Amino acid sequence: MTAPYTDQFEAYASNGGGEGPAWLPTLRKRAFDRFSDLGFPTTRDEDWHFTSVTPIAERTFKALKPGPTTLTLSELRPWLVDESWHRLVFVNGQLEPALSQFTELPAAVQVSTLSEALREEPEWVEKHLGSLAAFDKAAFTALNTAFMQDGVVVRVPKSEVVDTPLHIVHVVDAQAEGAALHPRLVVVAEPLSQITLVESFVGLGKASYLMNAVAEVAVGNGARVDHYKVQRESTEAFHVGTTQVTQGRDSMYHSFSYAAGAALSRTNIYTRLAGEGGEARLNGMYMLDGVQHADHQTFVEHLAESCASRELYKGILDGSSHGVFNGKVYVDPIAQKTDGKQTNKALLLSDRARVDTKPQLEIFADDVKCTHGATIGRIDESALFYLQSRGIPLENAKALLTYAFAAEALETIEIDALRVELERGVFERFTHTRLE
Amino acid sequence: MSSSIETLVNKEYAYGFVTDIESDTIPRGLTEETIRAISAKKDEPEWLLDWRLKAFRRWLTMTEPHWPNVTYAPIDYQAQTYYSAPKSVKPLQSLDEVDPELLRTYEKLGISLTEQKRLSGVAVDAIFDSVSVGTTMKKELSAVGVVFCSFGEAVHSHPELVKKYLGSVVPYSDNFFAALNSAVFSDGSFVYVPKGVKCPLELSTYFRINAADTGQFERTLIVAEEGASVSYLEGCTAPKRATNQLHAAVVEIVALDDSSVKYSTVQNWYAGDENGVGGIYNFVTKRGKAFTNAKISWTQVETGSAITWKYPSVILQGDNSVGEFYSVAVVNNHQQADTGTKMIHIGKNTKSTIISKGISAGKGQNSYRGQVKVLPKAENARNYTQCDSMLIGNACGAHTFPYIEVANPTATLEHEASTSKIGEDQIFYCKSRGLNAEHAISLIVAGFCKEVFKELPMEFALEAQQLLGISLEGSVG
Numbered sequence: 084m085t086a087p088y089t090d091q092f093e094a095y096a097s098n099g100g101g102e103g104p105a106w107l108p109t110l111r112k113r114a115f116d117r118f119s120d121l122g123f124p125t126t127r128d129e130d131w132h133f134t135s136v137t138p139i140a141e142r143t144f145k146a147l148k149p150g151p152t153t154l155t156l157s158e159l160r161p162w163l164v165d166e167s168w169h170r171l172v173f174v175n176g177q178l179e180p181a182l183s184q185f186t187e188l189p190a191a192v193q194v195s196t197l198s199e200a201l202r203e204e205p206e207w208v209e210k211h212l213g214s215l216a217a218f219d220k221a222a223f224t225a226l227n228t229a230f231m232q233d234g235v236v237v238r239v240p241k242s243e244v245v246d247t248p249l250h251i252v253h254v255v256d257a258q259a260e261g262a263a264l265h266p267r268l269v270v271v272a273e274p275l276s277q278i279t280l281v282e283s284f285v286g287l288g289k290a291s292y293l294m295n296a297v298a299e300v301a302v303g304n305g306a307r308v309d310h311y312k313v314q315r316e317s318t319e320a321f322h323v324g325t326t327q328v329t330q331g332r333d334s335m336y337h338s339f340s341y342a343a344g345a346a347l348s349r350t351n352i353y354t355r356l357a358g359e360g361g362e363a364r365l366n367g368m369y370m371l372d373g374v375q376h377a378d379h380q381t382f383v384e385h386l387a388e389s390c391a392s393r394e395l396y397k398g399i400l401d402g403s404s405h406g407v408f409n410g411k412v413y414v415d416p417i418a419q420k421t422d423g424k425q426t427n428k429a430l431l432l433s434d435r436a437r438v439d440t441k442p443q444l445e446i447f448a449d450d451v452k453c454t455h456g457a458t459i460g461r462i463d464e465s466a467l468f469y470l471q472s473r474g475i476p477l478e479n480a481k482a483l484l485t486y487a488f489a490a491e492a493l494e495t496i497e498i499d500a501l502r503v504e505l506e507r508g509v510f511e512r513f514t515h516t517r518l519e
Numbered sequence: 520m521s522s523s524i525e526t527l528v529n530k531e532y533a534y535g536f537v538t539d540i541e542s543d544t545i546p547r548g549l550t551e552e553t554i555r556a557i558s559a560k561k562d563e564p565e566w567l568l569d570w571r572l573k574a575f576r577r578w579l580t581m582t583e584p585h586w587p588n589v590t591y592a593p594i595d596y597q598a599q600t601y602y603s604a605p606k607s608v609k610p611l612q613s614l615d616e617v618d619p620e621l622l623r624t625y626e627k628l629g630i631s632l633t634e635q636k637r638l639s640g641v642a643v644d645a646i647f648d649s650v651s652v653g654t655t656m657k658k659e660l661s662a663v664g665v666v667f668c669s670f671g672e673a674v675h676s677h678p679e680l681v682k683k684y685l686g687s688v689v690p691y692s693d694n695f696f697a698a699l700n701s702a703v704f705s706d707g708s709f710v711y712v713p714k715g716v717k718c719p720l721e722l723s724t725y726f727r728i729n730a731a732d733t734g735q736f737e738r739t740l741i742v743a744e745e746g747a748s749v750s751y752l753e754g755c756t757a758p759k760r761a762t763n764q765l766h767a768a769v770v771e772i773v774a775l776d777d778s779s780v781k782y783s784t785v786q787n788w789y790a791g792d793e794n795g796v797g798g799i800y801n802f803v804t805k806r807g808k809a810f811t812n813a814k815i816s817w818t819q820v821e822t823g824s825a826i827t828w829k830y831p832s833v834i835l836q837g838d839n840s841v842g843e844f845y846s847v848a849v850v851n852n853h854q855q856a857d858t859g860t861k862m863i864h865i866g867k868n869t870k871s872t873i874i875s876k877g878i879s880a881g882k883g884q885n886s887y888r889g890q891v892k893v894l895p896k897a898e899n900a901r902n903y904t905q906c907d908s909m910l911i912g913n914a915c916g917a918h919t920f921p922y923i924e925v926a927n928p929t930a931t932l933e934h935e936a937s938t939s940k941i942g943e944d945q946i947f948y949c950k951s952r953g954l955n956a957e958h959a960i961s962l963i964v965a966g967f968c969k970e971v972f973k974e975l976p977m978e979f980a981l982e983a984q985q986l987l988g989i990s991l992e993g994s995v996g
Binding site: 433434436440441452455458459 | 586895908910911912913914915916917918919920921922923924925926927928929930931932933934935936937938939940
């Protein structure tokens with residue numbers, strides 16, 4: 084299954100992949116060898132028990148050499164959420180300066196493409212690239228490292244606070260049919276700095292491609308990173324996204340993952356609470372229909388004292404869709420006074436929808452408070468009855484309760500514009516009306 | 520951790536004596552010959568030998584599973600003895616013929632096969648190493664048609680029932696240890712409750728491993744006919760030995776329409792010493808199949824064994840069937856437990872409840888692993904799961920691995936889990952009321968486990984509570 088990629092890798096290594104500082108081709112080679120050894124995961128792997136990647140493994144996705152795009156800003160507008168944000172737009176994996184705007188950023192904050200950073204600050208990039216995104220056991224991360232084309236490097240210096248969100252938009256259209264894209268994001272928030280990132284994955288039309296994204300986020304002591312991921316890939320596409328975070332003392336990492344697109348998606352969010360007093364908030368929502376499959380996997384490692392983690396993931400499943408949630412909390416022997424809480428709730432709207440949930444706790448310290456809860460069910464009959472008794476028609480009552488179910492998760496989004504946008508999406512989806 | 524918890528969790532194992540009794544043991548090792556020898560010793564019919572051999576051939580193709588969250592040195596299956604029986608056991612007419620040394624052993628274990636249980640209204644079947652040494656209260660049971668005897672006896676007295684139900688819930692191909700058990704099982708208990716009969720007595724089996732390097736592979740089969748009901752309890756002990764002994768049992772329960780089976784276990788196999796040397800490997804497959812309106816309830820108190828690995832499960836086959844699992848698992852010193860349950864919802868309106876309480880002390884590692892599966896046809900399935908873990912001391916671990924798989928939207932599932940340390944404020948409060956730390960802890964632990972203990976038959980609930988006190992002894996430093 085990995086064999087078809089060997090030729091591609093050799094071609095790439097002697098071509099674009101061979102560029103950059105000398106350590107880079109070595110890293111790529113190491114990653115590709117690891118990928119060849121690992122192969123694509125199977126459902127026999129405990130972490131992939133409920134998600135079969137056979138549809139990805141049995142195909143050979145091609146490397147993409149994107150041509151010029153005709154995409155205009157007005158075509159892109161429905162996906163931009165707020166046009167006043169700093170913005171980098173990648174079309175089929177390539178930065179489109181005409182659609183982007185990031186010159187207004189505070190001068191000290193460095194935002195550049197990976198290729199640019201590799202030219203200008205190769206040593207800094209070498210230090211951070213791949214330092215968090217381990218690929219020993221992760222085939223998709225290895226594949227990304229071997230083939231990563233371009234991406235974004237963000238460096239927020241000490242005590243710098245970026246008020247306006249930075250929006251990274253990955254747009255894929257018909258040009259990318261049958262292709263694999265491997266974007267990389269490297270974020271380093273130095274001590275006491277703050278930044279809000281929004282990553283959007285947008286599929287235009289019905290193209291079938293593999294989006295295999297990897298993000299590495301280092302949150303320094305006392306720093307805060309808010310990281311939103313909005314996945315609205317084409318419903319024929321495959322999305323695998325891995326975010327690996329490390330957190331310093333008294334830091335905060337807040338993530339929200341929204342998944343509504345792709346035929347098959349897998350989102351991994353792993354964070355290491357490595358300094359005392361750190362906090363991780365991992366929230367998300369998935370809304371599926373048809374034959375969509377979405378899998379979220381979170382892993383919070385409590386490696387220091389007095390850290391807190393909070394997780395809330397909610398799923399709405401319609402059609403024959405399949406939702407998977409796999410959340411793991413690990414508490415190291417030294418991580419006393421850990422406070423961990425994890426909740427996963429799924430709402431089933433159709434007879435054929437399926438849910439698999441596996442919340443796990445692995446605890447090696449005794450002075451801890453850890454809980455997890457999971458519920459799965461359909462719309463509460465008594466709540467429906469109550470609304471009907473108040474004269475609300477059945478369909479409206481259902482839509483209202485579904486919207487309310489989603490709202491609990493969406494409320495954790497701290498950027499108003501994004502929250503309103505996603506709430507609108509849920510509302511329109513279930514009321515079949517368009518809001519102006 | 521205060522030293523009082525530590526002392527509390529470390530009381531010596533009281534059942535670690537060895538009985539010096541002549542035994543009839545077959546040579547070590549496992550081949551087809553071993554199986555033929557076991558079968559011949561038990562004078563088994565041809566079909567049972569064939570079944571054993573089929574299981575053995577299947578076992579040879581299987582590999583030992585290593586997914587549980589436990590670690591142990593490899594088991595040498597050829598170094599074990601697969602059959603050991605007290606020599607004096609001949610077909611017994613009455614308990615008076617039982618070797619007095621053996622009866623004294625059971626007296627020491629607190630199980631008087633004669634008078635005491637008659638007074639307490641419990642029928643006991645005692646299994647010593649590989650064979651059953653005596654079943655009490657037979658007369659009372661046969662008056663209502665209940666069959667309660669050793670498995671070996673049932674093969675001869677009720678072959679049609681054994682043939683019909685053996686392997687019907689846990690087929691010999693089910694898993695590595697079930698296949699091994701099916702090939703070499705020695706004895707066990709057999710219970711048959713006829714249609715509409717409420718078994719008038721609590722049935723109880725006491726298992727004892729005595730011989731060294733002997734694996735115990737008992738096989739228990741319980742069949743409740745339509746509308747029948749029965750409550751069954753098993754207890755287990757073993758001598759202290761520095762080598763690990765393997766215990767791979769299989770329990771099958773068939774609960775036909777409208778019947779109810781309650782199965783309780785107080786497992787106190789030798790757990791090894793404080794350095795983790797010796798102890799029983801308790802690798803057990805327990806499963807029940809509940810037909811329409813039937814109910815199967817598992818209650819377990821797991822305090823012993825170096826390693827416990829078992830998942831008493833219920834296949835909710837029939838509509839309106841009910842499955843329950845109540846568990847207390849305690850690990851101390853170097854004990855490891857990976858235990859939980861499986862509830863497979865197949866019928867409509869099926870209900871399951873899981874209450875699991877894990878207590879970890881010393882260097883113990885305790886994992887709850889459970890599966891709740893709702894199949895597409897299981898309309899209105901309902902599950903409630905609660906797993907709570909308590910940690911005593913900072914060298915132990917508590918882990919939770921629930922698998923929730925739902926393929927029907929009318930299902931309602933709730934899963935809750937919590938982990939916390941034993942409450943300092945609760946200990947402080949108890950101390951302020953004049954209790955010492957040991958009593959305070961056993962009181963708090965008893966409260967933590969109350970939901971499970973209340974499911975046990977009365978006298979065993981008391982025993983379980985004491986057992987818990989003993990196995991936690993010395994865990995507070």
